[in-house]
Amino acid sequence: MRRLEHGFCGYRVPVVPRASRSARGRGPIRKKCEDNQIRAFEILASVAGTVLQETENSVSTNAACVKNPLHVLNANSKRGIECEGRSLKEDARGQGNCDEKSFACVPGLQEHPESYTLNEFSHVQDNQILEVGSASNTCDESEMICFTKKLATVSIKSNCGSSSSRVVGHSLSFGEFSEEKVEAEPHKSRSEISGILPVADSSEDLMELDRESLALVGPESDAKVSLLRDFIDVGTFPRCYDNVKVVSRDDDENSVGCTQPSTISKSYRPPPDIGERRIKKLSASRHGRESQKFKDGKMKQMCCNKRYSHIDDRSQKIYPFKKRKFFSQSPLCTSDEVFHHEGVSDFPDKRNSDNHSAATGASSSVTGQVPPASKGCNVKLSIKSFKVPELFIEIPATATVGLLKRTVMESVTAVLGDGLHVGILLQGKKVRDDSKTLLQTGISQDHKRHNLGFILEPRHEQSNPPSSSEDSSLFSGGTGTPQELSRHSGTSLSNLGSCGESKLNTIPSLADISTGNTLAETQALVAVPAIGMEALAVIPFHRKSHPEFTQRRIRRPFSVSEVEALVQAVEKLGTGRWRDVKLRAFDSAKHRTYVDLKDKWKTLVHTARISPQQRRGEPVPQELLDRVLAAHAYWLQHQTRQQVNNNNDVKD
């Protein structure tokens, strides 16, 4: 009877009011951010699109129909799952993916296979939610738990409009009201809570709905509420934005969203390790990152304890933090027939993929088209879609569609940039060695194409730093591919140590917990299902752009041979013609830019001037250092250009 309405998913994206953003600052940095976002967006475009759709569906278009949506939601929610399912279905139909059946009925059902994939997204959630609801009917708290789990598993699904709408209201202000209600009507609250997440619509109507639902929930509601509050307090949303009026209580209703703070927060949290600088900058521009982090931290704590935390096992898996939460909760969670349902779900394949994604964080279906070529050939890959860990988006009902889009983009960007890296799966196995070439790995082979998958996962240490190749690359002119690949997938990873492990651990544990029995599922998840064969558009990864997202280039210390080449070139060309130096001595070393050479020269000069004891890294032969000083002094006098001029003058 009850509906659990939404499940929700993992990451909540806090909706931020644009204003805040603007307030923060606009500077060049900002521009970058936007660019980045865009790029990220491109990458995830499909995903984002999905999300967007979801939000729309679930919420019923925020912008356009704020009110209507709410109504709809209400209707749905009240009626129950079926209604929601239908609505979803409709949407789904439009998309083409969802089956009505799944929605409506099936309690167990599940998710669409690729909920993440753009289209299906919302539908799936609904289904799951529904299921959950049905399943849980009986439950009390335990149910709740189960429920949550389901949600978690389902994660994505929850967004259905109705649910989402409810959820919303939690902002701070929310807390008060929610509590009351909760007490009154416990059952629903849970569901709602769980459901909360998604999109928020925030219209008042929704709020009301939520309330109702909450009331139903009752018992658990308290807990949830508290969570929500915490969440709110923490500034869940805020992460990004000051504005976050979200907090504004008045509008609690509007403020929507709350949700599972924990998951979300984690997801968004940028790993400290990652480009501090950028972060700094960003932070400067953006405000509040610290606060956000802070919030997140709190969130985590808060959330963890609560049942909610269950919600996203998957997501948790992804993030270490969640893991913790998870653990704490795990006992509760265990019961989870519900999960079973999921496992049972109609669409095993899809499910698997979903799970998979959940486990890892995200996966993408890839189609690789490998040119028949032999060694030299380029491997062309088209990534159909990335599955992204759940995203929660809270948006005021009054927000514009444009805002919604941007918000989604931001959230996606944030997730990608801060907490995820791209992993490569080949035949279900992770390819960890970044230094391997595609050929070596087998990615270049046509027939394996199907087996190639990209996943977005939490950062962790990872594989091997590719650094060694430098020397050879320099002179031999290495192939970029492998290196680049490594860069992309692994780049910053090397630095992040602890996280990775924890994550790894988490994943399994989570899987176990969430899925309960089915290892199979887990495994399935692990294996990357090659998703669509259809070639998507080739995707250009433009990861470079986003500062946040952008990973710092891998550090590649100059080898002695490189130093030698550099010195030699500078002796000839002087210090001021770095482009020429690059062309002359490092033309084949793609990873060495003229700026790099200039910087290296700078450091060489410095190195040559300090005592050998103070020098670090691979020792540079004193002979070279001497030449560096000599050349530096020489060219200093000539002043390069001037010299040229002088020479000319002289000649003349």
Add this chain to the structure above:
DNA sequence: TTTAGGG
């Protein structure tokens, strides 16, 4: 795009 420097 390059240079030149500060971070």
Add this chain to the structure above:
DNA sequence: CCCTAAA
């Protein structure tokens, strides 16, 4: 290495 102002 990164980021930028200038050129």
